[in-house]
């Protein structure tokens with residue numbers, strides 16, 4: 001399968017990031033080589049300057065006597081006639097062309113604008129979801145954890161611009177203010193695209209919009225080019241209203257609250273027990289089960305899948321990953337910032353292959369859930385990288401999927417956690433105030449449709465919190481409804497109430 005080198009691919013794949021670092025190293029070496037070439041030229045020129053200055057030094061104060069000597073006047077004429085012409089050629093000769101060309105050729109391999117935008121948006125998402133102030137974020141402090149790294153002026157500037165574009169003026173002003181606190185005097189930043197004048201304009205504009213006129217004027221005053229027009233600029237900022245921003249991810253407050261590590265799920269009155277009733281298999285090998293909600297019915301099973309199996313599944317998935325989509329009744333499958341994991345479907349032939357880790361998976365799910373699972377169900381492997389998340393959603397299609405006639409809706413979901421997400425990445429049931437951390441070997445199981453009627457169970461709305469560090473790997477199994485006809489005969493087709 002073709003791996004789409006889309007923005008998300010860069011964000012999520014560890015390999016892609018490792019490759020980027022390797023490429024960065026090569027480019028830095030190339031830049032160093034360019035510097036060496038420049039230095040070579042400078043060293044040569046220094047020697048030449050010293051050399052050609054020599055006769056003048058000798059003649060200093062005794063010019064007439066000096067020139068009367070033909071052994072001096074000849075060299076002068078020759079030098080003036082010849083050397084400067086050659087020097088002009090030497091000065092004009094481009095330096096480090098090879099290195100410049102190498103950089104030019106490499107540029108198409110580097111992240112594109114959309115990659116940069118997506119990375120900036122991931123920072124926005126994490127800052128908002130984990131309630132990190134710009135100051136904390138810039139200093140590597142997020143969701144109670146202090147990371148060793150911090151952001152540079154250019155990083156902060158980029159994030160500030162996004163906040164400004166999306167109309168989060170208060171945060172924008174803070175990001176831009178932090179940017180301005182870096183030492184921007186050297187024109188180093190200008191070379192790299194951070195024009196202090198642009199920064200001052202943006203910062204002043206955001207302050208003016210916030211009604212902090214004096215602060216805005218102070219920022220403008222510091223700039224020789226802006227100081228003289230400060231009052232008219234201020235008036236302009238205040239009169240100017242930008243178009244309503246587009247593309248801002250909606251991050252509901254209850255979702256953010258749940259995702260933060262400070263949130264502790266309300267102590268469950270339900271218990272853990274060993275499930276040995278669902279199937280004959282479980283009588284022999286009972287599973288540690290945790291009921292985390294009775295209505296809707298949500299359970300977690302521990303140690304369902306071995307470390308070895310999870311590793312095999314991850315190895316299977318890695319080379320097959322593609323961007324994931326959300327299902328929209330109007331447009332079908334669409335790429336959307338609400339879902340930013342990479343994924344791959346597991347197809348029938350792979351499910352049944354004895355060489356692959358999936359071949360007894362259907363049995364296992366049947367044992368746990370008591371539901372009939374087979375090739376009519378959908379299995380997707382998902383990898384969430386840096387900042388990847390899935391906004392609150394429900395898994396049922398609400399009658400809109402094309403194959404709903406043949407398979408029915410998604411009656412239940414079994415979510416297998418294939419690794420431990422180091423920071424972030426929990427599954428959050430936003431209506432229930434329940435958060436399930438991503439821990440290897442667990443299976444989270446819930447019904448999306450209500451028992452008797454198969455009505456949509458709204459409080460099953462759930463989300464995947466943004467992953468801040470490392471990645472999160474899961475396998476989602478959506479169990480379809482019509483396969484359960486003989487197990488749950490209470491279901492009468494057409495009985496469902498549609499709410500939307």
Ligand SMILES: O=C(O)CCC(=O)C(=O)O
Nearest residue numbers: 395426427463464474476
């Ligand atoms: O990754 C998660 O925790 C949830 C995934 C999910 O809800 C889905 O794929 O439908």
Ligand SMILES: [Fe+2]
Nearest residue numbers: 393394395462
């Ligand atoms: Fe889901």
